[in-house]
Amino acid sequence: MQIIRNLTRISKILTFTVALAFASSAFAENPPGAEQAVPQSASTTQIVVAETVEVTADQAPAEELKPTEKFWQGKAADYATFAVNNLWICIAAALVFIMHLGFACVESGLTQSKNTTNILFKNVFIICVGMLTYAAYGFNSMYPGDNWTIGKIFALGSPIANSFTEPDAIVSNLTSEYNPGYTYWGDFIFQAMFAATAATIVSGAVAERVKLAPFMIGATLLVTFIYPITGSWQWGGGWLKEMGFADFAGSTLVHAFGGYAALAAVLLLGPRRNKYLPDGKIRPILGHSMPLATIGVFMLFLGWYGFNGGSVLSAEPVGVSHVFVTTSLAGAAGGVAASLTSWVLLRKPDLSMALNGILAGLVGITAGADAINPWPAILVGIIAGILVVISVLFFDKIKIDDPVGAISVHGVCGNWGTVAVGIFGGGNFGVQLLGTVSISLFAFLASLLIFGALKAISGIRVSPEEEEEGLDVGEHGQQAYPDFMPNK
Amino acid sequence: MQIIRNLTRISKILTFTVALAFASSAFAENPPGAEQAVPQSASTTQIVVAETVEVTADQAPAEELKPTEKFWQGKAADYATFAVNNLWICIAAALVFIMHLGFACVESGLTQSKNTTNILFKNVFIICVGMLTYAAYGFNSMYPGDNWTIGKIFALGSPIANSFTEPDAIVSNLTSEYNPGYTYWGDFIFQAMFAATAATIVSGAVAERVKLAPFMIGATLLVTFIYPITGSWQWGGGWLKEMGFADFAGSTLVHAFGGYAALAAVLLLGPRRNKYLPDGKIRPILGHSMPLATIGVFMLFLGWYGFNGGSVLSAEPVGVSHVFVTTSLAGAAGGVAASLTSWVLLRKPDLSMALNGILAGLVGITAGADAINPWPAILVGIIAGILVVISVLFFDKIKIDDPVGAISVHGVCGNWGTVAVGIFGGGNFGVQLLGTVSISLFAFLASLLIFGALKAISGIRVSPEEEEEGLDVGEHGQQAYPDFMPNK
Amino acid sequence: MQIIRNLTRISKILTFTVALAFASSAFAENPPGAEQAVPQSASTTQIVVAETVEVTADQAPAEELKPTEKFWQGKAADYATFAVNNLWICIAAALVFIMHLGFACVESGLTQSKNTTNILFKNVFIICVGMLTYAAYGFNSMYPGDNWTIGKIFALGSPIANSFTEPDAIVSNLTSEYNPGYTYWGDFIFQAMFAATAATIVSGAVAERVKLAPFMIGATLLVTFIYPITGSWQWGGGWLKEMGFADFAGSTLVHAFGGYAALAAVLLLGPRRNKYLPDGKIRPILGHSMPLATIGVFMLFLGWYGFNGGSVLSAEPVGVSHVFVTTSLAGAAGGVAASLTSWVLLRKPDLSMALNGILAGLVGITAGADAINPWPAILVGIIAGILVVISVLFFDKIKIDDPVGAISVHGVCGNWGTVAVGIFGGGNFGVQLLGTVSISLFAFLASLLIFGALKAISGIRVSPEEEEEGLDVGEHGQQAYPDFMPNK
Amino acid sequence: MKKIEAIIKPFKLEEVKEALSELGIEGMTVSEVKGFGRQKGHTEIYRGSEYTVDFLPKIKIEVVLSDNLLERATAAIVKAAKTGKIGDGKVFVYPVEEAIRIRTEETGDQAI
Amino acid sequence: MKKIEAIIKPFKLEEVKEALSELGIEGMTVSEVKGFGRQKGHTEIYRGSEYTVDFLPKIKIEVVLSDNLLERATAAIVKAAKTGKIGDGKVFVYPVEEAIRIRTEETGDQAI
């Protein structure tokens, strides 16, 4: 009974939400960037192969062709180029998707086993909800086209289109008229994968003590409303873009954003219990599984080929291959530099630092992967790798407790990577600095506001008892590695 | 001695098997869909680049060109389109391949550590043997072309071609004459990856109690002989296809097939010991590693981009990007819906349910990923996510013990996804229902027959002692996580 | 203070290294294969889309076009083909990258948990340093073009180009003039990923007893200086190539190289303590995590699609799809054959052998994935799968202790795969034998020299106490799975 | 006071626990151990080399109780843990000199 | 000689260890155990089925010491391990007949 009543409640809520989105996508003004959006029962008819185009072109009367077929008629080579470009965006989106597994693994590997289910849940939740809210609001808030609400600073979002039915709308959204590199759908899905990343970064920094529900709300707000704002400033064609700011794949827009949002949340939360002892000593809290952390970093590195490589926004050969080279070399240099730095500073080579170093190098090159040449890219990676070790030590020294080094990896190295474009990548140093500082600051303040409000309303930290016992049992009633159990 | 004798025996058996296949592929009638199949020592000569075509076209006499070069002469743009299409099929095949790691991880993560080696072994075995038997029999049974044995219902299989040597055969199998989207090889490998999936689904449901050898035999029979039959009904152009049934990437053909085959096997096997207590209580048997289960689900989600995306059967931009969007959003919606449902119904957010919910959403959208628009796709995912939680509870209630929820995820949500095409994707509701029911039923009955026969012949369940002790030691003499060991 | 002094030291060393590389890349003679290499602040200007070409071709005066745009003018179809080819090389590079996660997981899964951090660190380090030294020296040593130092046997390396600025250099390095399949950058990154593989193979064989620092030095020397030598003999156009040797993707050049380098290192190191008992008994040392090993093998299998598929060096449809088929089937056949062999010979189906068998099949087909037809490919895989089991038993019998079976998988099956091209792939048997023997021998001797020298200088083996206690604590002070810890 | 240490087969834990609860015993401490005994282990092969797993997983239950409960408790454990097959395990009884409940500092029979 | 066996809450280990060190006790052996007691476990739901986790993680500390240290040691443990909340654990004292240090073969109080 209870079950059925609850179920009815859930389905009502969910149906309502979706109905709302439906409604707004159907009756609202056309979403910016989409010509029209009248619902359509099926889109099976959209498939076209250039091959066919030519054949039918000879035989069938032109008026029977579908709009995209008509568009591509006589442009078989352009169609092929568009197909490879769009395919790359889609594959790149899948690669960025797998970064979320990377985050889940790194974050759970570098924390205690009693909080593993919680961390995994948070990461699973964020990527899911991030895609949905980006569809419902974020995409159009971040890429407003000409529909700015407050000139070049803020645009109100709206749901993505549901389908395109008018021939004109089809052509202008689903062919190279929309963009030489991708369809409207390809554009959306690639950007959607990016969106959840920022919130995921926060997840690692607040691990082992943040209350689940407020975190879920805060992270959802961040990814839905805040990330698109700063995103619009640059990639949406906003004020930073107009100033000539350069941030190729998001050292600042994604990583520093996440890093500084994390910093605010960490400041509000405070350190984990018994991390900083009364006598001033720092008690390390060991990560429970190095294989998990390593799997995570390799998954992130793999995903970065989509993150940076896809940001070429086409399969243009020079761009993609150049970005692959700089990304690889900077990541590798970061890993080597952090290994050696930890070896010298900390006596023994620290695997967790080597892993952080790889990520630091990758974050560092993200802003200039297209604009920086391979040898300077290595230098960017080396500096990031050294920087991340020092930064981790520094934050620990000032008692800012970041279990996985997210603030250092994404925040600090995100800043570094962005200004590095001003040094090695032909960017304007001042503008680069301005850009990375203003977005970092905005992310910090927005996060402070959101998590500050949540702290005031419901609290954001679990009880000391729950922290001792672990959030897996406290929040989920589910251990990550349940062992022996009474057998009846 | 013993070793050498055994070895001789193995090599004899294996050589015989391969020789048979060789023979049949060489001397049998040409396999359907392949023009001829005379063995050829090497196929190094097949590589051609459109680039070269043009160059050689001017300089070399036409008669020196290889058949494919000749074919593509003057069609450089079509060649480029064909290259990107075929590349996508190949990459998609690799993505579907990695789903098998996903299954291995989900299934072992959600079961006890004493059965982990066994589950991993089963998954490793199935993907290997599935590819081989699909080459030896399944592919031609599933795609008979015009060679039906019993009209549009059943076609006898035969080995795939070994090579193409006649110019005509080369062109008709290895260019866009075969298919605008892929070569004969690309076609085979993409379909082969799908084939093993159905059997792998069974593996999870029967985990922790099924005897290894009978399982291996049963799963091999299923994937070799049964899956191609139902597959031929739709994708092979059989009776369901003719009725207008729509199942884009296999909500029914792959997932419901696997789910109902699993149901039959589970009914024959019975529940795990001490799962349903005499007093009517259900004793949960906890999965031993949430990180493993999470890695598995992310791998499956990643692979699904190939599963659904590749089912466009070309790199056609609108199709691929649309499928990426619907697949992503439905998976995400399933995850969120299942999380919330478990939170409301079961008091706390259950990670294992969130993971099942993602898979449910993905299974749900698989039939209509091309035909359903993004917003209804979210609705399909939400319903699948709610459905899977209720279904898992329901099967437990009626004492059908499915350790990983395979019947609910693949069977029930496979059905749902298929009829959803009749609701949101322009399909005929009646035909959709008929299709999903008839294939589910056929899979159920075939599995009942196969595992029933195995049960009668050799038994399919391990002894209670082995079940207590774990199948890792019982079947493999190999623990998954061996701990301290005498040191001499 | 100490920290700052150390830091200064590190940064000095690193800056110096990079400066050196910069200098040499800038002022050295042009690297072979690159027309010129004057540093350039940014390469943002390189992006071109065929689409644009056509548009601008009509409107803008030709002299304003960038060199690549000019090059592609009027060749829209060739541009599309080049884009898909180059994209495939880049994606293939990413897939090969993930093989390094595969190695890390297999090696750590098949060894004891007290050495896990150490193995992970070695694998992380090797892929990072391998890419860097390949950029600094290896690429140009392996692909000398006409710049051989000692005719067709040895070429001195040099850093890769930093950028191309002269229009001629841009065209000749970044368009199909460089190669129909990829740009200079694509070429480099794909080859760089291969380079580290050989050293990684060694890592597994010497696991659980090798001293970290000497291993790092030895592996770096191997990958930097030795691998490019044997590589140049074939892929660089050296003496073996001229003799008609065939090794498509490196059964010998990569795998046997790694396997025999490993053999030399293992001979110098000796077996793990208590592995071979005084009474002649062999004490097995169990791998600590089967899931980790399984994840590793699946990652390697996935990566192999890039390793072999990318070695087509273009997206040519017949080549790529043929290679996907032979690679898949041979890997599958290896897995099945090894499972059955271990079942017959060793009483129970051994998962670790099934996993080794898959790798054996993949290594076996690597030399002839393009030239061998599907059915013989299965035979190659079956033989590799049987061979690897026997070989593992054999090496144990003669007391050569290889914890993960690397010598058998990569060495022995690498040899087998290479001569198999002489049997099934149209290669000359004698030349195949000569090629695989000479490269295996060279790798063995070079490794003997390097690790022999290191043994003489610093020792290459940890102390017996450290071996008992585990290298994780000894070398890194970091357990892989730290458990309960005093809480203050 | 006495301490009972029972080494039992892992899947018997729940039954033993319930048998003790029925006697009014409300506290016990349990750990995972490996047992070597008459129940011979099994010989396995790993990558071709034979080895014997002669340490089998067992559960150790420790209960401190007052003398008057001793007999009934041992009997209950024996009854609940018995399968009749080799390897069922042992019950050992030790003298205890003192017990203290940390929370309340009660001692003796009060503490257990 | 006596043996103290203390079952404590895991996060109290370090404090207890220090308390003992201050008394000059230089050796102890520690293991992870699961405790069942008045501190009731929690009821959880896994995939829809309820179950009770009534074995809670505890740490067992074993110290063998000379009789004259006994009182101070138990007091120190009780003090360090106490939170006042249910589940704080127990201290049990057992007689020890002999102790040998393997390295030196010293026996009795010398050995500990």
Added chain:
Amino acid sequence: MKKIEAIIKPFKLEEVKEALSELGIEGMTVSEVKGFGRQKGHTEIYRGSEYTVDFLPKIKIEVVLSDNLLERATAAIVKAAKTGKIGDGKVFVYPVEEAIRIRTEETGDQAI
């Protein structure tokens, strides 16, 4: 009857087991413990913060045996477990009041 509890270095387990087997001792129970003692742990650094690993992995062997075997058994354990280096461990001997074999309900020396 007595109970011997030996804390030894992990890699000595097999030798101790064999030494005991040679005396005709057919049963024992083994567990993984962490030891704190004169053998100081090591100081490590994790992400920049120093910490001391002063709980080192040890193996605990428990054997209940008849009084007449006691001397030989302790001697055998000491001999087999000794490396002469610090941290070799301890042997403790406790009184046992009763032993019961669950399978047969035999008691006393019969049971062990």
